[in-house]
Amino acid sequence: MEEAAMSTGGARSRARGTVDIGRPPRGRVELGMRTRVIAPLTSGSRDGLLNEAAAVGDEPVDLVEWRADSMIRALAGSSFAAASDLVGELAATAGALLEASALPLIATVRTSSEGGAAHLDDSEYCALVASLAGMADAVDVEIGRESAPDLVREAQRAGARVIASHHDFGGTPTDEELAGVLAAMNHAGADVLKIACAPRSGGDVARVLTAGAWAREAYDRPVIAIAMGRLGGPTRFAGAALGGAATFASVGGASAPGQYTAREARTVLDIVEGAQ
Numbered sequence: 096m097e098e099a100a101m102s103t104g105g106a107r108s109r110a111r112g113t114v115d116i117g118r119p120p121r122g123r124v125e126l127g128m129r130t131r132v133i134a135p136l137t138s139g140s141r142d143g144l145l146n147e148a149a150a151v152g153d154e155p156v157d158l159v160e161w162r163a164d165s166m167i168r169a170l171a172g173s174s175f176a177a178a179s180d181l182v183g184e185l186a187a188t189a190g191a192l193l194e195a196s197a198l199p200l201i202a203t204v205r206t207s208s209e210g211g212a213a214h215l216d217d218s219e220y221c222a223l224v225a226s227l228a229g230m231a232d233a234v235d236v237e238i239g240r241e242s243a244p245d246l247v248r249e250a251q252r253a254g255a256r257v258i259a260s261h262h263d264f265g266g267t268p269t270d271e272e273l274a275g276v277l278a279a280m281n282h283a284g285a286d287v288l289k290i291a292c293a294p295r296s297g298g299d300v301a302r303v304l305t306a307g308a309w310a311r312e313a314y315d316r317p318v319i320a321i322a323m324g325r326l327g328g329p330t331r332f333a334g335a336a337l338g339g340a341a342t343f344a345s346v347g348g349a350s351a352p353g354q355y356t357a358r359e360a361r362t363v364l365d366i367v368e369g370a371q
């Protein structure tokens with residue numbers, strides 16, 4: 096177990112089943128026990144993002160997720176972008192966000208193939224995520240990308256935690272597909288495993304929870320398994336054992352269907368898990 100922790104987390108060790116996000120001197124937040132609240136920052140401009148980060152300061156939020164794909168779309172439109180044209184602005188914005196908020200920062204570049212706003216090919220995606228990994232406390236890596244395993248290692252070498260992700264806005268994959276995706280994330284050595292799907296029935300929601308619970312037990316690391324939309328609401332409060340290591344909850348704009356506000360999320364979690 097400790098060996099696995101060393102190989103996936105660099106110098107920072109991880110307690111059984113948990114991962115801490117946040118580099119010194121910034122605060123660290125542990126994922127894998129109590130459900131954490133992650134607020135997405137969704138603006139496409141640096142000023143807008145700084146306003147959102149300031150608003151988060153007054154809310155019951157544990158970590159922030161910068162959805163950098165909004166800025167990429169604002170800079171590049173809907174044409175495929177070159178990393179070299181974007182990296183300067185993204186790095187400056189990451190620096191500004193790190194100064195503006197003491198909360199651990201997750202940088203996410205959600206590409207159009209997974210329901211996001213950034214149009215990037217494989218190599219441009221990897222170049223951008225790798226550069227953000229040198230600054231942010233954690234980065235999101237889309238596991239479906241051909242070079243995802245190399246990118247996971249590169250991001251961890253740069254000192255970031257890696258949240259591997261898979262999104263399906265069109266439906267919920269079969270049980271075998273869900274297990275395959277989670278296994279690929281584990282095999283790549285990601286620190287946190289995350290899936291988000293669009294359920295069509297209560298059965299789909301239950302399957303997402305089952306997949307989350309299975310991966311949590313099989314791989315002993317934090318899992319975030321989300322069924323999006325109102326139907327999937329319970330998955331956002333399921334708790335770490337069922338693949339609910341964290342819940343994405345809005346302060347300004349939501350970044351996916353079915354998100355609650357941070358205050359709503361904290362209220363429910365305090366009831367379900369007990370206030371601390």
Ligand SMILES: O=C1C[C@@](O)(C(=O)O)C[C@@H](O)[C@@H]1O
Nearest residue numbers: 135203291321323343350351
């Ligand atoms: O992967 C996820 C989960 C999410 O899609 C949700 O459903 O809350 C929101 C995204 O911002 C985040 O990157």
